Amino acid sequence: MSDRITHRPPATPGTGHGRISTNTVRTIVESAPQRRSFVQQLALIGPAFVAGAWQFGPGNLTTAVQAGSTYQYALIWVIVLSTILMIFLTDMSVRLGIRTPVSLISSIKEHLGKPVGILAGVGVFLITLCFSVGNAVGSGLGLSMLIPGSSPVMWTLICTLAVAAVLFIRSIYRVVEKILIGIVALMAICFVASAFIANADWAQAASGLIPAVPDGSWVLIIALVGTNFSINAAFYTAYGTKERGRKEADYRDVTKADTIPGIIAPGIMTSLVIIVAAAVLGATGQSATSIVGLATIFEPLAGPVGGFVFALGFFGAAFSSMIPNAIAGGTMLSDAFGRGPSASTRTARLTSGFILAFGVIVTLLFQSSPVQLIVLAQALTVLIAPVLALLILVMANRRSLMGPMRNKWWQNTMGVVGLVAVLALSVRLLISLLSGV
Template identity: 65%
Template sequence: MSEPNKTTTSPRAHRGQIIIHEASPTPGLPAKRRTFLGYLALMGPAFVVGAWQFGPGNLTTAVQAGSRFDYSLVWVIAVSTILMIFFTDMSVRLGIATPTSLITSIKDHLGKWVGVLAGFGVFGITLMFSVGNAVGSGLGLSLIFGGSPVLWTVVCTAAVGFVLAFRNVYGIVEKALLVIVVLMGLAFIASTVVAQPDWYRSMAGMVPSLPPGSEILIVALVGTNFSINAAFYTSYGIKEHRRTRADYRDITLVDTIPGIVAPGIMTALVIMVAAAVLGKTGAEAGTINALASVFTPLAGPVGAMVFALGLSGAAFSSMIANATAGGTMLSDALGRGAKAGSPTARILTGIILAFGLIITLSFQASPVGLIVIAQSLTVLIAPLLGILIVIMANKTSVMGDLRNRWWHNLLGAIGLITIIASSLRLITTLIG
């Protein structure tokens, strides 16, 4: 009997090139041989998702969490990351198994109005995220180059709009975001080295707790880190690359898990840095000036510059992914094409960019508060998207052997309960 998943080195491989021979993760399919570069080529869709969720709203809520509640909310990031991996994995499998795009499949199997509602729901969420992206992009670049944050917001919005003119929109977006994620990771690791957080207390923060007054911030953290709308979009990236069942296991190892874990780690680092820096000064990041000076007490202008680089990268990458995804999925819901480069998707993407710019120009008094509120409101739409992903991932007629197993549904149920509970908490907070 042959050993499953056996790894060998092919004698036909070129020097220094390792060929992996492994059993197919799906019965009946031939074994997949992949070089190291072949594995790298699988990276992309989940990193686009990670770049989308790790935007300025994520950074802002993380800074507030660390400055106001020390290390006690690190656990929210850990739980959100685990749930995000499972929902992204469902979307990956849907992208592989469904013969059409996800929203089109929803319309075919659950009813046209359900798919249209999902498309408009995602579009609504991307409108909310566009506000934080616009604010953060202008703030970050103003810290680096000086000048008005509003002026830089206009420049960034125009730059992202320029990307829409290219033919292969998704391919350009994916490659750019992979590079930006790596640079952001280096920036926030450097920030952590400078800040020297208390690692023991940060580990204690992994134990769930609810500090008084933290409820709305926890909802915002969940809304930005457990981003079901971003997970929803993963299936579109999988379709763009025409991934197959034979690719599934490798996609999980080199794209899904690292693509989602990376922003989770960066968010946790931001909380720890904010706790270390702002916790010592007793300050809170409630205004642009306070947010801009996160690292100044420890590292002076250099620390502020490092933070600005990270903020700029987070804002710009999220702005690109957010607008592209929202435009693509609403275009799909309207039956006008499921590709980022379709004419309708380009127009809708431009609308998202314009919305973020207009709101930013209209509400300049408290942009940080605006970011937190905008990210919190996304939780109201997320339950619908999460339910649709779970339902579709359980349809045998659609998924075949890639249908959800019991552990997928268990984590899916926990994720849905988390999102619904967050939504209810947000509603009661707003009413109260």
């Protein structure tokens, strides 16, 4: 009997016992970590910076300046804590954007029921209506400060028309990203410069990292959390991530290049505004009693340069928030009612236009906007925020949806801390409103 060597044809992927299918190989290759250069990582910047730009609006500036002018450096810890919680919630939303087949609200409908998905979309829409007024007022005021003698209302109308024109661009989200990243960079320069101009007491500022609750500060604390732990902005990050076509292999680099710096940036800027307001108040004895007062609070210390720098940053904050606020509200209401999860749908464009119009109409009817009303409006957002936070947390734990990107125990721990925080603040706000405190 002679030995024979049997030549077998190469095995076809997907055939025979123990073979690996072509789809499996492709999945492994696509999900494998890829090394990216620094420049390639910069290309991943986008969705979290859009969320940060939305988060850092005129309401944020208003509450930050009032915090600094009323309580000096004592409330900086609120910004630090809110920023940490915001990073974790935004990270969950990024992973949801990667894993959801169509959109976050569509997945909520599939897993938790259609009414819950509609509730989420309507909730975000209502928040955007509240924000639209401050954005409209702030953009007009910022430009009127930069161009003395001009009408804030006129600039409000011009800014609104400019944003409305953006709605008709075919690839809205990509254009918005580029605009907002540039504005965020401009704002960062303005507020860092303001901090040096104000000659702040940095030792006192460091003491503000220790949690303390001054008498009568609860509503302001709630408003600071409402603007800096912006759950509606975190929620929308899932849509931006989906629009950019992020894959599981991108996740680590996206976290380093976009999620963490995109959320830390507005946190740092808000802290700087508190520090500058505290420093200027100590030097001039002024307090911020109106929006005009906010825009001119730096002039007594630094002259026209200080006022110009702050006005430029104020305009940037308002305009950068106006764009994603309108687009996010339109997109998610469109998705909630099954009209499509994109900012380019007809329903999304019309709804975004309505949000812009609402801000202008309220601005025209009530041309004087006391600081306390803006603070209260920001605080009221925490009444809706717990619902959105709970939905993000629940969906990020759905094993069938998230697979290997499902929340880990430490991510759930921080998510629960954030949820409990906004729930507690909602209860505290209701108590304050009912008691008239």
